[in-house]
Amino acid sequence: MAQPQPKQPDSGPRHVAIIMDGNGRWATQRGRPRLFGHQAGARRVREIVEACPDLGVDYLTVFAFSTENWKRTQSEVAGLMNLFRRYITREAKSLKANDVCVRFIGDRVRLDRKLVSMMDELEALTANCRSVNLTIAINYGGRDEVARATKRLARDVASGKLDPEAVDEETLPKYLDTCVLPDPDLVIRTSGEARISNFLLWQSAYSEYEFIDTLWPDFTAEEFRSVVGDFGTRDRRFGAVTA
Template sequence: MAAAKATSPREAGHVAIIMDGNGRWATGRGWPRLVGHRKGAERVKEIVRLAPDMGIRWLTLYAFSTENWKRSTEEVLGLMSIFARYIQREADGLAAEGVRMRFIGDRSRLAPRLQRLMAGIEARTAHLTRLNLTVAINYGGRDEIMRAARAIAAEVAGGRFDPADLTEAAFSRRLDTCDLPDPDLVIRTSGETRTSNFLPWQAAYAEYEFTETLWPDFGPAELTAILARFSNRERRFGGGKP
């Protein structure tokens, strides 16, 4: 499999998406919320398949947050079943398409079977490069930062790390995303304009797009339009205009 082409500063090489609105999509039609989540999983398949042709080399999807455990037991169990089914059903297709899949978030609260499925597809696709697909499950930005801080504190206490050597780069290496570039563009669907604890460290200089479209209705045409707008933005990363 040939390596993906390099992206220019005007291309969104890493796109992160807060996939919101599945439940509202379903309830607006008089259907159970899980129907919306299943429809949302179908949308994921479509976007993943098309992303490389849009210049996207890294795609990070917010699937389940540390706060989502507050939802009903039925919905949480249903979501976990959808995650497991997606991994099982899409493993062959992802490998054939050259998609590397990995996960970020605290796995300790997830069912052992789901953890095994996650580890299995990560190992199976580790050598692939056409698209790097990262799925955030039981992920929260503050939780991630706290886990990294605890790891550094333990290293300091054990005499393995000198606090004087702590830099942004050293801290970033303790984050779940240590082997990913920072996102260029963060998209949130469903009309909400919150970042909801998604990649707060990594997205410090990302561009944001908020769309009214519910995730099950978010298609290639809208993604293409958002990428076109991104390409016209001037990203100065804190610097002034020339």
């Protein structure tokens, strides 16, 4: 990975989240199995991470596997899990060397122990890195996250650690998987689909969205720079009225 470059002025998004869609269609268009597209998509992640420091993007969150993706064929799911393990093995040293802090969000209970152990090790290895904060969502769903967070909150109320009258909209985020992250400023979805697919439902309440036709394996750093650059032209009022 390239060494981080000096950051540009703070005119762009600090946190970008990406729904990486279109791997399967990309492979099908080339007469290849869907897993071939997922492999190409995994390689694309590296290029986008490399582009972040120069664009002033401190946080990048990517949607790798949703709670609904278990509905896919057993062979595709198994292939994806193997791909995650290979990605961690192949990229760990490079991520550390380039000062990329890696976190995983999602429910780990259903994941195999070997993969969870590798995820834990990569998080520990890169815990002190500061250039880019890369968050990978695996077995993640926005509704599932809120449900799990609500259970933790309810347990604290039941045990007396939390006063129910003190619960407000600032309370629940402390129980979410993303509790240490700022909300995303920009959410990008590739492949031409215009839906959010249960991704960061709470966190993206005031995010800007960009739906683009490019399939994820074709989403280059140049296109990423263009989308991030366009963010600066948006008028973010957060419910207020511009004078």
